[in-house]
Amino acid sequence: MAISLFDMLKIGIGPSSSHTVGPMKAAQMFVTGLQEDNLLAQVSRVRSQLFGSLGATGKGHGTGPAVVLGLEGHVPEQIDPTIVNPRMDEIVSSGRLNLLGAHEVRFNEPDDLIYHRKETLPFHPNGMIFSAFDSEDRIVSEKTYYSVGGGFVVDDKAAGADRIVEDTTKLPYPFKSGAELLRLCQENQMSISDIMLENEKVWRSEEEIRDGILQIWGVMKECVQNGIRNEGILPGGLKVKRRAAALFRDLKNKTRMDMISPSLGAMDWVNLYALAVNEENAAGGRMVTAPTNGAAGIIPAVLHCYTHFCPNSDEEGVVRFLLTAAAIGILFKENASISGAEVGCQGEVGSACAMAAAGLAEATGGSPEQVENAAEIGMEHHLGLTCDPIGGLVQVPCIERNAMAAMKAINAAVMAMRGNGEHFVSLDKVIKTMRDTGLDMLDKYKETSRGGLAVNVIEC
Template sequence: MSFIRRLGLRTPTLGALRYPLAGATKRPAVSLRPHFGTAPTRHLRVGASRESALSPAAVPTTPDNATGVQNPDHAEEATTHAVVSTFDLFSIGVGPSSSHTVGPMRAAKIFISDLLHYQLMGRVHRLRVDLYGSLALTGVGHGTPDAILVGLEGDAPETVETATIPTRVQAIHDTQSMVLNGSRRITFEPARDLVFHYFESLPQHSNGMRFTAFDADGTLLATNEYFSIGGGFVVCEQTQVDHGDNLYFRSYDIHREDVPATRKTQDAVVATLPFRNAEDLLQVCRRMNMTIAEVVYENELKWRSPEEIQSRLFAIWDTMDQSIRNGCLSEAPFLPGRLRVKRRAPSLYQKLMRGIYHPTGIGAPGAGPRLTGDTNATASEPTLTPASALPLTSGLRLPYAPGRPRTPKRFILPALDYLSVYAIAVNEENAAGGRVVTAPTNGAAGVIPAVLKYHLEFLSETPQHDVMEFLFTAAAMGMLYKRGASISAAEVGCQGEVGVACSMSAAGFAAVMGGSVEQVENAAEIGMEHNLGLTCDPVDGLVQIPCIERNALGAVKAVTAAQLALNGDGAHRVTLDQVIESMRQTGLDMQSKYKETSQGGLAVNVPVC
């Protein structure tokens, strides 16, 4: 169950959300059925209203009593499973943010698709886009306006040429116009037609946006609202009310009236191995004598052929791997934005390749130099010689007194170095607007690739099998968090992004290292338990500080969590379900200034200039 549903926040009825504006002539609303596989279409409201009535001062807000807030009943909660497709959780997109870049781009493209479907495109003369809540507060730093403009011109995050985005956006600003859907040039003045509501949020979600189309006379042709809920998912009334939690959209041109019923049937088939929470998942694994990855794979088989599953999963991994490579080999000295953050992955990678650090990972054959105290010990076989028995260093005076400055020592921890450089590379690529995989979000896109890359490079003996087992296992954990809490920093802070990615990675790493399902669940629990309360306070609204380093720490913490779980027998006091519920409650209690608004924490204490 999504975070929205757990709060009982249902999208209001059509009448509650849509105005009429002053002097508007009402027309029958056109109900758009949801598109299978991508961002939603709520209800495209078609009406006659003068453009002058839609000035910023005249735009009415949704009344508080129109939210329809109510607590979800237990019967509904008991029947809503967590199963969604792995390819809904892992999707190829562009940086720097899944909720602020990928989601808005998808929403814009869906709105254009709807205009085409209802034969309104030829009448559109002007568009207006209103951004609310976190999208307004940190949208510029997250690339939200640029993503929306590109989406309105007909591009999708999966296929857009990332290198062309800056020049295309600049052309829109220079000409005060855009090519709608790549075919129709219309007037668009970003300073007038992109409206930021910094101190207002739509009641359904903090990442709300409204698209409105006008004809040449200023008459309102159509309007729609979308909510970017994290991970590139976009929802609206149809997805929340008509079908619950498992209907999310990632295609742009399907308008069949039977799509919701088709997706319901599909979900019912998938539910042959349903699980609502971690305990359910463990019971399924025990009953069917399956691993967690096998359960997820079995569900995917109800949707796709084995060949398609493998092809799509390796396309995801190839994109992850390419983002690591692009980040490590980048020649750009700085990341975009006025913070002037220096790229670190290229220099860190060069040091590793020059052999400054040991070229193999901890635990690999022959790993590690000798340790002090026993000339026969290696890094994987440390000695337990008491410190009191070790010879005193000749330069140390007793009692201790400060001596000459020492030459900095190099840590002999190659695993940490590789994990860090891989994660930093991905997130620097993400911060630069490059192509990455939402895993489960863009802000946390470096954790899973870093841990999986390290395993494949230094530990794996069956790389193809391990890619599938790792990603399927991680996906199962992501499903649990998506249903039980949230993967959106705008809802629960960074615990919903890097925290979830750490938990997913820990589970995946434990699985490919041969852990039992109980150990895998324990690894996921440890990974999140020590990320509870993690805030999202990006400096200057950019996905750079502290996001990039935080991904490196998330990757290291994931491996540590898996190691702790693998060294146990799977029995543990705190369950994953308890941690997920704790995370949800912590997110509810967290002040909004720590939820991707750049109004607290580092964002207000680190000077920008």
Template sequence: MISALDLFRIGLGPSSSHTVGPMRIAARFLQGIEEGGQLSAVARVLVELQGSLALTGEGHGTPDACLMGLIGLAPETVDPEAAHAAAAQVRATSRIALLGRHHIAFDPARDLVLDFDHIPDLHPNGMVLTALDADGAVIARAEYFSTGGGFFSSRHQLEQPAADDQVVLGPPVAHPFGSGAQLLEVCAASGLDIAGVMLANEAARRPEAETLAGLDTIAAAMNQCIDRGLSREGLLPGALKVRRRARAIHQNLIARPQDNQAETLMDWLNLYAMAVNEENASGGRVVTAPTNGAAGIIPSLLRQYCSDGNSAVPVKARRYLLTAAGIGLLYKQRASISGAEMGCQGEVGVACSMAAAGLAAVWGGTPEQVCAAAEIGMEHNLGLTCDPVGGLVQIPCIERNAIAAVKAVNAAKLALHSGETPRVSLDQVIETMRQTGMDMSSKYKETSQGGLAINVVAC
């Protein structure tokens, strides 16, 4: 069972799988060497990025994320500006301080390789790291996969799963479930709603007060990201020269009369989602929800329905986030939240499904209605491709989050208005997403080799 506080993770933009994951992988590789007492013997580190990490690596900021990780910076705590400055210093000096203390020569042109031709067999987001001593002998070599949302696994972990063919994550919990049907059975047997089930399961990891404080921190980080996005203007990084729009839209909304409430509501949802994703595209601090490319959807609904001004209302925000996490971990367990595996249906589609479920819960929906909202949210995102123009998480990503935020509200409303058992279950739509993702051409799965990425001039 995946923890809600792992599914919602504070990190740096623009991509959880291409920035947060590689950053954590690079640090973990060196930490393993240090634990073995061999860090001081390392004279060279070679990083090879494969598959989607190579094909969209430059646009997604992957090379710099690797440098940050080798330095030992943690995406959850580092200041974004300090992190980017540290990476720039490595490029300027061709030297790096491994884990911040062991200095070696490091030439990114030689030691950080974009291997465009190698597509890994276990996951399209592959990384191989090698540490060598002064004589060129290999001290350590490991292959990792960034599996979406900042999660990662090693080849060893994936090739040697538990006896029941599952990768075990975390301690045993009070109410285990591995499907939507099992989740509803647990709710019926325990008398708990989905948020209650998730909160009880979190107790296997930490005291309840710590879990609630962690959720409050996540909610605050989401609202703070919106505020930063609403305050900034100018061009986003990269050759596309995309201009930030959130601040101007915000000023226009404040200034104009708000006659049509439904239309104005859509404007605010659009605005909040775009503010987050403009921050993400600039490499700022965002919350993976459940990925960075889809980071604007869940915060948009949090701000509109679970906050008073720019501060989250704890009882609503906690219910919203716990419920959304309960749905999100099903996608993580039964399919994937990686755009490189599933296309954007695995990122924006999953975030839309999670947000719809969370909002339905806040509005008083039963567990059955919550799962129905989640199903509707995904059903109408099936087949969504991931085709970022220029490898940048900007077009179509920023507007796509805005569209999905509105769609999530509609999915929650439809589920609450329906008095019938849905013909399509949550488990069926998750399996359909998985099958669709496996059938989808790699051109449309975060490689920038198809769709808008080849039909729009990047520069």
């Protein structure tokens, strides 16, 4: 199966790729299917049922509004984030929604949007069932979907292979492991970004690839700026205060010599970039899943570090960075998981850290072996990381966790670049270990808010 960079790094909205982006896509897929099967005119109402992690923490993740607006035909990469909650309020108060924006049906929230907090569907924790009924309340169509992390969605036909994207495109340089990727680089005297670029050309021209990558980078930069600009309290009830704007003002008023030391001055800025992105995510703003929304601040923060603090950084380096990050993300997607509901936060923040570390090593001239080493270091030191959001919100500890992981990614790249690429634990071994650890992890530590900090910190 083939996965593109543009599958791994998708433009969407917050606060969660698996709980917001994926469900919106699934709902839109369901009603589009009704239209394609000439069933839409028969539909009088649609019931959406959310299971597993979606049922347990969906309210805090904005899953309900995402599903309802998906039924109206909206898609994550195009929707204006500012209309989501007002439109949801309008639908609830009027008791009517427009399937695909064209066919009006009745809507009663308690009956038509159901959160099953303790029930899970087979194959994956993020399950959904959509049922369309006619005027006599008979089922016209019913389908099951799974949001498997990073905004990826599969239906029940793909169950059991839910980490694989349904694309059979033949790639010039296919790889399914880090070892295979390194072998391709050695045999063809190519970098990892070169390999990834050639594979991307089966879908798009080189100009389109570069333009698309720079568009993604543009959204990342805009997200940072929005995070710096916006202030106040994040939604959801925890009363978490946004910090990025105040931190930015503080940093602008200091010279680097005012900070801990000249060499550590960049640390404050990297923290700022990560906090800004994840505060925007928590507020439902526009983001790039990298590879998920919960871990969306890590790659932008490290990329900002590259462009602002690395000598000789340039646009070409940004392209190489993101091509390489995507290649590493594909390895995690195909061989383990990037879903916090499946393997804990090690699958989200850990994968993002590895991707960012590899991207930075590539952009600063690292060999394929050094890049692979950087990714391995980034993941190895996130093994066992649980997903335990307080109140089911992507805020505590998620926002700070991105800042910490961004710094780990930079250090991983630095350590790898100081070596020659030889190391004891391979990337493939650490990916397998992450997968095995996730399987062993209790469900209460996998985005259900029934363990860890989520039960040991009082919501206030």
